[in-house]
Amino acid sequence: MGALGNGTRGLAGGTDLVPLLRDGLVAADRLVDLRRVIPSGIDGTAIGAGTTLAELEADPQIPDALREACRLAASPQLRNMGTIGGNLLQATRCWYWRLNYPCRLHGGDVCHAREGQHREHAIFANDYCASAHPSDVAAALLALDATVETTRAAGPLAGLYRLPDDHDRNLVDLGADELITRIHYERPEQSVYLKAMDRKRWAFALVGVAAARYDDGVRLGLAGVAPIPWRLASLDDLEQATPLPGTAYKLELARALGRRAIAAVGG
Amino acid sequence: MRLTVNGEQHELEAPFGRSLAEALRDDLGLTGTKVSCGEGHCGACTVLVDGAPHLSCITLVHTVDDRAVTTIEGLRDHPLVDAFVRCDALQCGFCTPGQIVSASALVEANPSPSSDEIRHAMAGNLCRCGTYPRIEEAIRTWRD
Numbered sequence A: 001m002g003a004l005g006n007g008t009r010g011l012a013g014g015t016d017l018v019p020l021l022r023d024g025l026v027a028a029d030r031l032v033d034l035r036r037v038i039p040s041g042i043d044g045t046a047i048g049a050g051t052t053l054a055e056l057e058a059d060p061q062i063p064d065a066l067r068e069a070c071r072l073a074a075s076p077q078l079r080n081m082g083t084i085g086g087n088l089l090q091a092t093r094c095w096y097w098r099l100n101y102p103c104r105l106h107g108g109d110v111c112h113a114r115e116g117q118h119r120e121h122a123i124f125a126n127d128y129c130a131s132a133h134p135s136d137v138a139a140a141l142l143a144l145d146a147t148v149e150t151t152r153a154a155g156p157l158a159g160l161y162r163l164p165d166d167h168d169r170n171l172v173d174l175g176a177d178e179l180i181t182r183i184h185y186e187r188p189e190q191s192v193y194l195k196a197m198d199r200k201r202w203a204f205a206l207v208g209v210a211a212a213r214y215d216d217g218v219r220l221g222l223a224g225v226a227p228i229p230w231r232l233a234s235l236d237d238l239e240q241a242t243p244l245p246g247t248a249y250k251l252e253l254a255r256a257l258g259r260r261a262i263a264a265v266g267g
Numbered sequence B: 001m002r003l004t005v006n007g008e009q010h011e012l013e014a015p016f017g018r019s020l021a022e023a024l025r026d027d028l029g030l031t032g033t034k035v036s037c038g039e040g041h042c043g044a045c046t047v048l049v050d051g052a053p054h055l056s057c058i059t060l061v062h063t064v065d066d067r068a069v070t071t072i073e074g075l076r077d078h079p080l081v082d083a084f085v086r087c088d089a090l091q092c093g094f095c096t097p098g099q100i101v102s103a104s105a106l107v108e109a110n111p112s113p114s115s116d117e118i119r120h121a122m123a124g125n126l127c128r129c130g131t132y133p134r135i136e137e138a139i140r141t142w143r144d
């Protein structure tokens, strides 16, 4: 993600990267200001990767699910700074990882969260690393059937993400010098994003559910439930969840928000 | 590098990784901008960059060399300052510069914000002393 080789990293709004650099979780001896090289702004259903969350929140053309996901993300200042490209590539908020515990995602051989504190963690795909992906925006874009265009290729948003394993601890499948340039979405008939948080504003999602209705049915995208943004074919798929003792409540949240979201889009 | 703050141009030497907050406070002596968490959570360090509230603690100074920065020192004569005093909208005052900077952008875009709009626009400015109701009152009545 924005590594560019030779100790150089790409910096967009810097809201995620600057704290990580400062905490020594990411190393770089040179930074390239990506906002000067990647497109920004909204053109129909194409969104430049450098567009800020504040711009998306304010544009009435943007489907409700994405606008609301932006509106409920982070804080006003962070939305003025943070870009949609950077949001999709933000690092996990797992405190063990942020405090530099030698956990699996850092290349070690244990997941401290599984055995320890994991109230904010995952209910799907959580056997190797139980982190929960924090992006509201990615959940909305999954429901909106988004494709991601990079300097090398274009493909479905889901393909940007991967689950970590012993050979590769990355959660993102992007070349070292590959940049996201644009995101394209399919315009839905109706869409919505619902987010459960510990307080009413200014918190990461415990669970976020996006629903978008198209001709052929309702698409669902979830935040906060798996190490990567998670797509559900239907709410029945929640039966396949593998919650940890501390995350069982998230299954109930996902079920309730899922029902409400589907009802809200008339599905 | 060049830095434009409150309409004035400055030349300064800034090492790789220097934050805008450090440059403002330590290089330019503009200590009205406060740093509390230093990692993007509290809003104490809020300044305007091209008119929009940004967090100076996690903004690298080199990324704003061609943009206009406004700090609390540049808002000395803003009616919001009096409104905060009149409404007693502070206790320790540490969050106040950031609150006023965020509020100034809000009332610029929307001179008569509703309570809900105020809460939405001010959500990124935390106040440890819990003066939120009075901050809201100060913003609601800023022109009085």
Ligand SMILES: Cc1cc2nc3c(=O)[nH]c(=O)nc-3n(C[C@H](O)[C@H](O)[C@H](O)COP(=O)(O)OP(=O)(O)OC[C@H]3O[C@@H](n4cnc5c(N)ncnc54)[C@H](O)[C@@H]3O)c2cc1C
Residues within 6 Å of the ligand: A001, A002, A003, A009, A010, A011, A012, A013, A014, A015, A016, A017, A018, A034, A038, A049, A050, A053, A072, A073, A074, A075, A078, A081, A082, A083, A084, A085, A086, A087, A088, A089, A090, A134, A135, A136, A137, A178, A179, A180, A181, A202, A203, A204, A205, B039, B040, B041
């Ligand atoms: C306190 C806090 C609370 C937050 N709360 C929420 C929340 O509730 N919901 C939510 O969804 N998000 C939340 N966020 C995340 C925030 O929205 C992201 O940090 C922001 O959108 C990242 O964008 P940026 O432009 O600042 O990215 P940067 O920090 O500049 O970059 C992040 C990463 O992406 C890479 N990168 C950036 N752009 C590109 C590109 N175009 N191509 C390739 N690589 C790129 C960088 O190299 C870096 O590795 C929160 C962040 C903070 C700090």
Ligand code: SF4
Residues within 6 Å of the ligand: A092, A094, A095, A096, A097, A103, A104, A105, A106, A110, A111, A112, A113, A114, A121, A128, A129, A130, A131
């Ligand atoms: S959940 Fe993932 S990031 Fe957190 S401790 Fe476990 S392996 Fe590390």
Ligand code: FES
Residues within 6 Å of the ligand: B034, B035, B036, B037, B038, B039, B040, B041, B042, B043, B044, B045, B046, B055, B056, B057, B058
């Ligand atoms: S000091 Fe910058 S957000 Fe807290």
Ligand code: FES
Residues within 6 Å of the ligand: B089, B090, B091, B092, B093, B094, B095, B096, B126, B127, B128, B129, B130, B131
């Ligand atoms: S007045 Fe003390 S933190 Fe706000």
